[in-house]
Amino acid sequence: MDRPFAITLTVGSSLGNKTGSWRTERPVYVRNTAPCGAACPAGEDPQAWLYHAEEGDYEAAWRAIMEVNPLPAVIGRVCYHPCETACNRVQIDEAVGINAVERFLGDEAIKRRWTVERSRPATGKRVLVVGAGPSGLSAAYHLARLGHAVEVRDAGPAAGGMMRFGIPRYRLPREVLDAEIQRILGLDVILRLNEKVDDLAAAMEGFDAAVVAVGAHLGKRAYIPAGSAARMLDAVAVLREMETRPPGEAPQLGRRVAVYGGGNTAFDAARTAKRLGAEESVVVYRRTRDRMPAHDSELQEALAEGVLVKWLSTVRHADGGKLMLEKMELDDSGFPQPTGELEELEADSLVLALGQESDLGLLERLDGVEIADGVVRVGTDLMTGRAGVFCGGDIVPAERTVTTAIGHGRTAAAHIDAWLRGTRVAPAEPAKPAELSALNPWYYDDAPRTVQPELERARRASTFDEVVGGLDESTALFEARRCLSCGSCFACDNCYGVCPDNAVLKLEPGGAYAYAFDLDYCKGCGLCVQECPCGAIEMEPEPI
Amino acid sequence: MPYQTGSFAVGNRLLPVEERTTQASALRANAITSGHRACQGCGEALGARYALDAAVRATDGRLIAANATGCLEVFSTPYPESSWQVPWLHSLFGNAPAVATGMAAAMKAKGRTDVRVIGQGGDGGTVDIGFACLSGMFERNDDVLYICYDNEGYMNTGVQRSGATPPAARTATTEAVGAEPGNVFGQGKSAPLIALAHEIPYVATATIADLHDLEAKVERAMTLRGARYLHVLVTCPLGWGAAACDSIGIARLATQTGLFPVFEGREGDVTAVTKIRRPEPVEAYLRPQRRFRHLFEPEPRTDVIARVQARADRNIARFGLL
Numbered sequence: 001m002d003r004p005f006a007i008t009l010t011v012g013s014s015l016g017n018k019t020g021s022w023r024t025e026r027p028v029y030v031r032n033t034a035p036c037g038a039a040c041p042a043g044e045d046p047q048a049w050l051y052h053a054e055e056g057d058y059e060a061a062w063r064a065i066m067e068v069n070p071l072p073a074v075i076g077r078v079c080y081h082p083c084e085t086a087c088n089r090v091q092i093d094e095a096v097g098i099n100a101v102e103r104f105l106g107d108e109a110i111k112r113r114w115t116v117e118r119s120r121p122a123t124g125k126r127v128l129v130v131g132a133g134p135s136g137l138s139a140a141y142h143l144a145r146l147g148h149a150v151e152v153r154d155a156g157p158a159a160g161g162m163m164r165f166g167i168p169r170y171r172l173p174r175e176v177l178d179a180e181i182q183r184i185l186g187l188d189v190i191l192r193l194n195e196k197v198d199d200l201a202a203a204m205e206g207f208d209a210a211v212v213a214v215g216a217h218l219g220k221r222a223y224i225p226a227g228s229a230a231r232m233l234d235a236v237a238v239l240r241e242m243e244t245r246p247p248g249e250a251p252q253l254g255r256r257v258a259v260y261g262g263g264n265t266a267f268d269a270a271r272t273a274k275r276l277g278a279e280e281s282v283v284v285y286r287r288t289r290d291r292m293p294a295h296d297s298e299l300q301e302a303l304a305e306g307v308l309v310k311w312l313s314t315v316r317h318a319d320g321g322k323l324m325l326e327k328m329e330l331d332d333s334g335f336p337q338p339t340g341e342l343e344e345l346e347a348d349s350l351v352l353a354l355g356q357e358s359d360l361g362l363l364e365r366l367d368g369v370e371i372a373d374g375v376v377r378v379g380t381d382l383m384t385g386r387a388g389v390f391c392g393g394d395i396v397p398a399e400r401t402v403t404t405a406i407g408h409g410r411t412a413a414a415h416i417d418a419w420l421r422g423t424r425v426a427p428a429e430p431a432k433p434a435e436l437s438a439l440n441p442w443y444y445d446d447a448p449r450t451v452q453p454e455l456e457r458a459r460r461a462s463t464f465d466e467v468v469g470g471l472d473e474s475t476a477l478f479e480a481r482r483c484l485s486c487g488s489c490f491a492c493d494n495c496y497g498v499c500p501d502n503a504v505l506k507l508e509p510g511g512a513y514a515y516a517f518d519l520d521y522c523k524g525c526g527l528c529v530q531e532c533p534c535g536a537i538e539m540e541p542e543p544i
Numbered sequence: 545m546p547y548q549t550g551s552f553a554v555g556n557r558l559l560p561v562e563e564r565t566t567q568a569s570a571l572r573a574n575a576i577t578s579g580h581r582a583c584q585g586c587g588e589a590l591g592a593r594y595a596l597d598a599a600v601r602a603t604d605g606r607l608i609a610a611n612a613t614g615c616l617e618v619f620s621t622p623y624p625e626s627s628w629q630v631p632w633l634h635s636l637f638g639n640a641p642a643v644a645t646g647m648a649a650a651m652k653a654k655g656r657t658d659v660r661v662i663g664q665g666g667d668g669g670t671v672d673i674g675f676a677c678l679s680g681m682f683e684r685n686d687d688v689l690y691i692c693y694d695n696e697g698y699m700n701t702g703v704q705r706s707g708a709t710p711p712a713a714r715t716a717t718t719e720a721v722g723a724e725p726g727n728v729f730g731q732g733k734s735a736p737l738i739a740l741a742h743e744i745p746y747v748a749t750a751t752i753a754d755l756h757d758l759e760a761k762v763e764r765a766m767t768l769r770g771a772r773y774l775h776v777l778v779t780c781p782l783g784w785g786a787a788a789c790d791s792i793g794i795a796r797l798a799t800q801t802g803l804f805p806v807f808e809g810r811e812g813d814v815t816a817v818t819k820i821r822r823p824e825p826v827e828a829y830l831r832p833q834r835r836f837r838h839l840f841e842p843e844p845r846t847d848v849i850a851r852v853q854a855r856a857d858r859n860i861a862r863f864g865l866l
Contacts, residue, residue, distance in 0.1 A: 015578060491557040496568065497553075
């Protein structure tokens with residue numbers, strides 16, 4: 001009995017009182033899918049790679065992209081970034097400039113000559129890829145990394161497909177495209193140019209599987225009554241000629257150019273015409289702006305360059321030097337109907353940009369391959385009815401963008417790899433979306449979006465220099481740090497700090513998560529869930 | 545360069561360690577350790593740990609604390625258990641400031657002025673019962689930092705009204721009945737402004753919703769000698785009828801509506817205020833709390849809500865919160 005006077009019990013610690021028994025619900029760390037990742041047709045997870053970029057670890061960020069998309073510098077320029085449309089930050093101020101950061105990372109990789117390695121040992125299997133566009137190149141890249149021998153054949157004189165022969169160089173400088181293609185070829189991918197495959201069955205001799213991604217390079221025709229002096233061209237052909245022409249020669253479009261159509265190709269053609277010296281470049285479109293398939297950024301840039309648009313108009317008749325347009329009006333279903341009201345438009349040439357079709361001749365003699373409405377029928381694994389023949393890009397039913405095509409290439413590669421190994425691709429776990437309502441936006445700094453520089457108008461009218469500039473290191477870092485990290489812990493210590501019961505443990509170094517719950521003492525109040533900025537903690541009922 | 549959440553969250557992996565809060569550190573003192581019996585989501589347990597951990601860091605651990613009777617004392621020290629990781633002394637309900645004064649005097653007598661003294665209590669022990677002792681401690685300028693954890697009522701004994709209970713709030717002694725339900729308008733007092741009127745070296749208010757601000761104020765207070773007063777608004781999920789998970793959110797709304805002005809004063813003058821970042825009407829603060837439910841049902845009492853709003857507007861104008 002050596003206790004002090006009047007003390008009957010020795011002092012104990014409250015640690016003996018396990019308050020975890022009060023709990024009816026417990027917090028758990030989760031990893032939910034950010035809307036950017038859910039929206040990406042290429043399958044990228046921008047939240048995950050921005051996490052590295054936030055720390056200034058640009059190489060790790062770039063490598064995370066390269067696990068999915070072999071063309072970050074290209075995509076950082078030409079993607080219409082559905083990720084930014086989906087970004088939760090839109091509801092706070094403005095979307096994170098994901099696309100601009102991706103471009104910065106892609107350019108950084110080219111500048112610093114970062115390369116990728118094969119991730120699996122050689123399998124001895126051979127895969128033929130027909131078409132060196134985004135889909136074919138993406139498939140080739142992933143197949144090569146998975147250990148397969150890949151040969152790419154393309155009918156054109158250079159690789160890139162629509163990235164080279166459709167997208168003008170003021171949107172995608174060729175040295176960027178070349179550098180990224182070269183990196184793919186560096187994985188021992190064989191590229192054979194000017195080799196059109198007419199019969200896939202014959203070409204597949206000696207190959208274990210094939211990816212067909214020949215794209216849609218044929219301009220759709222429309223019957224337009226025309227006088228003998230009318231000059232009508234095809235937008236796809238004009239854009240292609242820009243790449244194949246001998247130096248100094250250019251398509252003869254004239255002083256006043258009209259482009260018929262409302263897609264991105266129409267604006268590419270109109271902007272190209274401007275740069276070739278046309279004083280007037282007019283896009284004629286039969287519906288209204290809100291129904292136009294071209295992306296808003298394309299329209300905005302075109303308008304800034306002086307391209308004009310004739311809305312609700314169709315071309316009735318073309319003749320030397322002039323077009324007869326008819327005014328349209330939308331009916332109740334939003335379809336344009338003729339009004340009979342005519343209007344004359346002076347134009348030296350009419351460029352048709354009414355959509356593109358594919359030359360699928362190579363598949364015609366292949367048993368099991370089904371072609372309907374100009375596209376090939378495929379399963380979710382992108383395999384056709386013919387075992388071992390997969391398709392991707394513009395020849396399968398999907399949105400026709402570079403990003404979608406890259407996603408197809410990756411999907412096809414994964415399924416080919418599994419098919420060649422006699423396994424199946426494990427179905428993806430159903431993703432739980434990280435919605436803004438689960439976030440606590442209070443904690444994010446006020447940070448307006450960084451604006452990318454644009455080339456001044458005078459130089460846009462006469463040169464093919466790149467229009468939209470990139471971010472520099474500091475602005476890219478700023479932009480990366482605007483990411484809310486929706487659904488994934490970014491180690492802000494909030495849960496650790498706000499727990500009234502010290503029941504959050506800090507793991508140093510952290511594993512999959514930077515923290516863990518001490519369930520001996522967690523009372524299940526849910527403060528950590530409420531105060532987690534990014535919605536990475538959820539409550540679940542206590543198991544009984 | 546913003547660091548995603550650098551200025552508002554507890555820590556951040558992108559921030560230099562010295563710019564993170566004390567609470568972000570794995571080495572924080574945890575002045576009140578786990579196993580205490582505070583309710584789920586207790587704002588006072590949080591506020592006291594925030595304040596004392598910062599004080600321990602500021603004094604390098606040379607710190608002793610007195611504690612008035614109240615929730616904080618009851619939930620942290622059911623005999624013979626204690627949650628306290630700092631030398632701690634339980635006073636009576638009404639004499640914590642005087643006991644702290646005595647502790648400071650004892651340290652001075654022993655030549656240990658490096659050991660700093662903190663007195664602490666709830667709003668009942670501070671604003672009401674211990675107020676004479678507190679005022680005496682102020683006017684003598686005793687070398688004590690006194691911290692009041694204000695949960696706006698006597699929560700430990702069953703949610704009775706205190707001098708810090710806001711108008712219109714329902715408590716066990718101000719039931720939501722009659723023409724003017726809840727606590728009456730025109731009563732109560734602002735302890736921080738009275739403290740300021742003593743022209744002591746340092747007076748500040750803070751909440752559990754702004755940790756960076758609270759820690760900075762504790763640290764500043766510990767750089768000064770003499771009587772100092774910190775008034776911390778701490779949510780009481782039980783007494784306020786709020787969800788346990790909303791403790792911090794409701795304290796934040798108290799500041800963003802202007803109902804609880806966050807300011808700092810020296811020797812009688814207000815020297816700094818924390819501006820409102822995302823202005824909110826008082827309704828956003830009142831609605832999630834059951835103690836104000838009678839303002840919304842069965843009939844909405846827009847007249848009473850307007851009077852509460854007028855109080856907020858007066859604070860906003862008086863302290864320049866916008």
